Amino acid sequence: MIIRETDSIVSNLGKKILDNQPSISLREIKNRDIPNFIKNYFDRESEKWIREESSMFLSSGRFNYDLPEVRAKFDELYEVLKNTAIFNRPRLIRILEQAVKLQTNFLIMPQRTMVQFVYRDDDVITPAEVIDSMKYFVDYEYYYKGLEHYFQTNPMESISRAKFKNFIQQLDEKAIAQNKTAAAVNVAKVIIGFLNLGRDQQSDEVEPDVLISAYQDRNLTEYVAAIKGVLAKKVGPISVSKLEGIFKSYLEGGEPEAKPVTEEFIKTEDLTKRITPAETPKPTAVTYEEKKEIVSTENLSSLISEIEEFKEEVEEAAVDSFFEEEEEDIELPPSPVATAPPVKEEKTKAEAKPETKAPAQEAVPKVSDLLADHLAKQMGQATKLEDIYTLIEDRDKKVYIKKLFKKKDKEFFNLLNEINAASNWKDANMIIEDTFYNLEINPYQKEAIAFTDAVYSRYFPKEK
Numbered sequence: 001m002i003i004r005e006t007d008s009i010v011s012n013l014g015k016k017i018l019d020n021q022p023s024i025s026l027r028e029i030k031n032r033d034i035p036n037f038i039k040n041y042f043d044r045e046s047e048k049w050i051r052e053e054s055s056m057f058l059s060s061g062r063f064n065y066d067l068p069e070v071r072a073k074f075d076e077l078y079e080v081l082k083n084t085a086i087f088n089r090p091r092l093i094r095i096l097e098q099a100v101k102l103q104t105n106f107l108i109m110p111q112r113t114m115v116q117f118v119y120r121d122d123d124v125i126t127p128a129e130v131i132d133s134m135k136y137f138v139d140y141e142y143y144y145k146g147l148e149h150y151f152q153t154n155p156m157e158s159i160s161r162a163k164f165k166n167f168i169q170q171l172d173e174k175a176i177a178q179n180k181t182a183a184a185v186n187v188a189k190v191i192i193g194f195l196n197l198g199r200d201q202q203s204d205e206v207e208p209d210v211l212i213s214a215y216q217d218r219n220l221t222e223y224v225a226a227i228k229g230v231l232a233k234k235v236g237p238i239s240v241s242k243l244e245g246i247f248k249s250y251l252e253g254g255e256p257e258a259k260p261v262t263e264e265f266i267k268t269e270d271l272t273k274r275i276t277p278a279e280t281p282k283p284t285a286v287t288y289e290e291k292k293e294i295v296s297t298e299n300l301s302s303l304i305s306e307i308e309e310f311k312e313e314v315e316e317a318a319v320d321s322f323f324e325e326e327e328e329d330i331e332l333p334p335s336p337v338a339t340a341p342p343v344k345e346e347k348t349k350a351e352a353k354p355e356t357k358a359p360a361q362e363a364v365p366k367v368s369d370l371l372a373d374h375l376a377k378q379m380g381q382a383t384k385l386e387d388i389y390t391l392i393e394d395r396d397k398k399v400y401i402k403k404l405f406k407k408k409d410k411e412f413f414n415l416l417n418e419i420n421a422a423s424n425w426k427d428a429n430m431i432i433e434d435t436f437y438n439l440e441i442n443p444y445q446k447e448a449i450a451f452t453d454a455v456y457s458r459y460f461p462k463e464k
Helices: 002-018 025-031 036-058 068-082 089-108 112-121 127-134 140-152 160-174 180-198 208-217 221-232 241-252 300-305 319-323 367-379 394-403 409-421 423-436 446-459
Strands: 024-026 086-088 264-268 273-274
Touching: 002 089, 002 180, 024 025, 024 089, 024 127, 025 036, 036 068, 036 273, 086 089, 089 112, 089 180, 089 208, 112 127, 112 160, 112 208, 127 140, 127 300, 140 273, 140 300, 160 180, 160 300, 180 208, 180 221, 221 241, 264 423, 394 409, 409 423, 423 446
Parallel strands: none
Antiparallel strands: 024 086, 264 273
């Protein structure tokens, strides 16, 4: 369900951004009526392009680029140049997919997403690098503000992945503890509002498994149990208007029943109003709100002061590590050769028997398949797809097997076989996502991004 909705978000936003244009500049993207997280992502990507291009001549050593007046001029040039960044249709849709996917992961599983995205290939980075990566996230601002305050009050040269993860976990634990049920309901509202960006009809419902993932990421065990209790009863999507009753019922009696809220007062977004016991909350559409917080950030500095210092265990280097042998080369099997389908044997008249045919039924195409076809046509997908085995060079295969699949070559080649069978990028992308998730591969690792881009080039081999 959520995959279809995120695909629809990409499609809807793609139309708003490009309309019928073949390409668009960053300045034009910023002027579109689209969510800020999209504008911010394209802005950050353009800055990355600037850094890549500037490194070509800043490192030449021919001129002194460190002079303050030179740096100031370059900063002015970069700001002007950045806004002229051009995105053609295939490139824009690809970056838009990345932005929506990152936002989806962040809103549902912020802790997991931040650790993977911020650290990528590294175990230790500088606070400046942490803050720079955190600028990709415009929602749940208390994470960014909390880290910024933490680094200001605790100067450090570097911070490890483990320490960062521990800080985020403690920050969530202490912030959400102020009002767990309200925070749990607000998490659902934020997710539903985001998913409504891809829905034809606005809704206040979300699938139980999405909430389970969201609450597990934040270690809200009792709320995970409550939703699992609902899921065990084979209930469909859950309305956010019923969540408070479900949680109240479970926390008080162990049964997740959506009972009417019977308190004398009930908190709304901006005020507190009196209700009668007979009243029940009515389902309402949930819209996407920019920078909606799930917890109060008024006492953020006080919460951060309560975070306990994380002490990392220093592992002693093994003696063998000082005498590492040269790694053996990974052997690649020959690329599979396509074989012709088996020839159907003709039966003799004596052997032939009349076949009973079932009544013909008209095949109804799935909505997801229609959307995939639409996106493929919209982006100009290749009509003839190259074999993924020949598209990815052998040396790159070895890197992916070693860095991503921990030398499990069987899983890697199974993935290539599945991709070869995928007729469009949407299906191939879904296969990659599922494989990465099941094998716990960090999708933001540079090798993972390179692999995904290589697969993408199978469907869109050249930019137009």
